[in-house]
Amino acid sequence: xxxxxxxxxxxxxxxxxxxxxxxxxxxxxxxxxxxxxxxxxxxxxxxxxxxxxxxxxxxxxxxxxxxxxxxxxxxxxxxxxxxxxxxxxxxxxxxxxxxxxxxxxxxxxxxxxxxxxxxxxxxxxxxxxxxxxxxxxxxxxxxxxxxxxxxxxxxxxx
Numbered sequence: 801x802x803x804x805x806x807x808x809x810x811x812x813x814x815x816x817x818x819x820x821x822x823x824x825x826x827x828x829x830x831x832x833x834x835x836x837x838x839x840x841x842x843x844x845x846x847x848x849x850x851x852x853x854x855x856x857x858x859x860x861x862x863x864x865x866x867x868x869x870x871x872x873x874x875x876x877x878x879x880x881x882x883x884x885x886x887x888x889x890x891x892x893x894x895x896x897x898x899x900x901x902x903x904x905x906x907x908x909x910x911x912x913x914x915x916x917x918x919x920x921x922x923x924x925x926x927x928x929x930x931x932x933x934x935x936x937x938x939x940x941x942x943x944x945x946x947x948x949x950x951x952x953x954x955x956x957x958x
Contacts, residue, residue, distance in 0.1 A: 801899070842860050883914060885917070918954075921950050940954045
């Protein structure tokens with residue numbers, strides 16, 4: 801297993817395409833402007849095992865988006881969280897092999913103690929387990945997603 805952490809501007813087009821394809825496969829993000837949002841991220845994380853099997857990012861969320869997430873969840877203190885973990889996805893064929901844990905280890909190590917938040921589907925037990933394992937706490941209340949017929953939960957790590 802190979803863990804790669806890069807600034808988006810240091811990624812070649814094939815890496816950006818691979819990242820975007822896996823995020824799209826996850827089916828939980830607005831596709832309009834996705835490439836541009838990926839390129840604005842702080843760091844992109846790739847887990848390769850012969851090919852790219854998992855991706856994630858440390859995102860630089862814009863103030864309006866962050867305010868909406870915290871308002872919808874009823875959580876306070878949004879100003880404490882500079883970064884957002886996002887686009888965490890392990891390909892279907894690679895699940896259950898520890899790639900999600902490797903992804904989170906890489907991200908947490910890269911953040912080195914900086915406060916961050918993340919959202920996940922209310923029914924995504926695997927992500928809830930990972931967030932709890934890596935010191936995140938659920939804050940606020942579940943709220944309706946704008947990208948599908950499901951609810952999201954907000955997690956934060958001080």
